[in-house]
Amino acid sequence: MSLRIEELSDRLVVTLDRPEKRNAIDAELIRQLHEVCAELEARPRLLLLTGGVDGIFAGGADIGQLRERGRLDALAAINSAAFARIRALPMPTVAAVDGPALGGGAELAYACDLRVCTARAVFGQPEVRLGILAGAGATHRLPALVGEARAKELLFTGRRVDAEEALRIGLVNRVVPEPDGLLDCAHELLDEMAKGSALALRLTKLAVDAPAAAHPHLDLVSQAVLFEDDEKYRRMTDFLERRRPR
Known part of the structure; x- marks a missing residue:
């Protein structure tokens, strides 16, 4: 198996597990990521x-496999389809990054909604130096994260970004100084999300990721659904009772 999967009550913890290949992304790992997505689509x-x-x-795509791929493989969207599926998962996702x-x-x-990393994390898009482009999402996700001009610089040059710069430019949300604190940091972030209504989380993610033309109509419909949800009534009642003078 290329992935190790731990199932908790409210989340899946998925660990890339190809240490001998520096977690290079090959066809089998992609297949297993699709299986994870199918599980989270069925049970968010x-x-x-x-x-x-x-x-x-992850040190990148498996170059041995990538070198042998032709134009039909590129059109098949082998990696980009899996990453797009991760991006579209119903509930929020966090990537915890240690090293490259x-x-x-x-x-x-x-492709994940949020990223946390260690101080030794490094991000980079070296594709142009290998004669290809970053075709699995960086050309549109990176500009959304760090702005068009900075994204173009990174994509055109292949320059690597360390953790300090990644935090400064908005590529990551948090940096932990030591690797031992990485997963705790990621779980703490997910714990904060888990305090909210699951339906409200789902609809908030859907609204944030929707194209501009969908607003404000999507927001209004989503809010209408939530206004009729029992969970909304329970949570607001609890809030008001806590505020009530004793």
Whole structure:
């Protein structure tokens, strides 16, 4: 197996597990990511995606396989389809990055809603130096994260971004100084999300990810659904009772 999967009550913890290949993303790993997505589409939960704390998130696509792919493989969207599916999961996702996240590995991290990393994390898109482009999401997700001009610089040059810069430019949400704290940080972030209504989380993610033309109509319909939800009534009643003078 290329993935290790831990199932908790409200989340899946998925760890890339190809240490001998620096967690390079190959066809089998992609197949298993599709299986994870199918599980989370059928039974929506939070997702924590990580390479563990062994100093590597994912060193990119498996170059041995990539070198042999032709134009029909490119059109088949082997990696980008899986990453798009992760991006579209119903509930929020967090990538926990220790060490290099390069090429397809960086694009896998970008596909998650939020990213936390260690101080030794490094992000980069070296594709142009290999004669290809970053075709699994970086050309549109990276500009959304860090702005068009900075994204173009990183995509055109292949320059790597360390953790400090990644935090400064908005590529990651949090940086932990030591690897031992990485997964705790990611779980703490997910714990904060889990305090909210699951339906409200789902509809908020749907609204944030929707194209501009969908607003404000999607927001209004989503709010209408939530206004009729029993969970909304219970939570607001609890809030008002806590505020009531004794």
